[in-house]
Amino acid sequence: MKPNVAASLAGLWKGAGELLRTHLLTSIDTKQRVLESCEADILAAAARITGSLRHGGKLLLCGNGGSAADCQHIAAELVIRLTHDFVRPGLPAVALTTDTSMLTASANDFGFARVFERQVQALGRPGDVLVAISTSRLKRLGISVGSVTCSSHSSKFPPLPASQPGVT
Numbered sequence: 001m002k003p004n005v006a007a008s009l010a011g012l013w014k015g016a017g018e019l020l021r022t023h024l025l026t027s028i029d030t031k032q033r034v035l036e037s038c039e040a041d042i043l044a045a046a047a048r049i050t051g052s053l054r055h056g057g058k059l060l061l062c063g064n065g066g067s068a069a070d071c072q073h074i075a076a077e078l079v080i081r082l083t084h085d086f087v088r089p090g091l092p093a094v095a096l097t098t099d100t101s102m103l104t105a106s107a108n109d110f111g112f113a114r115v116f117e118r119q120v121q122a123l124g125r126p127g128d129v130l131v132a133i134s135t136s137r138l139k140r141l142g143i144s145v146g147s148v149t150c151s152s153h154s155s156k157f158p159p160l161p162a163s164q165p166g167v168t
Contacts, residue, residue, distance in 0.1 A: 058092035063133035068097035
C-alpha cells in the first residue's frame, strides 16, 4: 500500500516533494545514459580488474572528496564482502585515500597534483589495476596521469580504451 504523500510531507518545506521527484528522475535518466554510452567501457574495466585479481594482482583506488569516500567503500566491499548471500575470500583492494600522514606528507613534499603518485609507485606492481575516480577532472585527482601511463611504470597500468573522461 502506497503511503499518503501529503501526510509524508507534513513538516517539510513546500518544494520538498517536487525536489525529491526531480532528483530521482534525474538519477534514472543519468543511469540510462551511462548504460547507453559507457556499457562497453564498464565491462572492459570489470574484465581488467577481474583478470588482475585472478592473477594475483590488486586494485588500487584513488579520488578526492566524495570520490575518496567511494574508493574506501569499494575497497571495503571487496576486502570484507559485498553481500551476505555470497561467501568468498577477501579480495586485495587498497584505497589510497585513507592515510592522512601519507597524503599530507606527499602533498607537502610533491604538491597536491601528485598526492597519490608516490603511493602508486610504492604499492603498484605489474598486473595491478589503478582506478581513479573523479566527478571533475583527473588532473584534480592528485595523481599525475602521465606518471602512471608514460613513465617507467607504464607497463603496470596501461590505459583502458575509453570514450568517457576519467574512465581509464
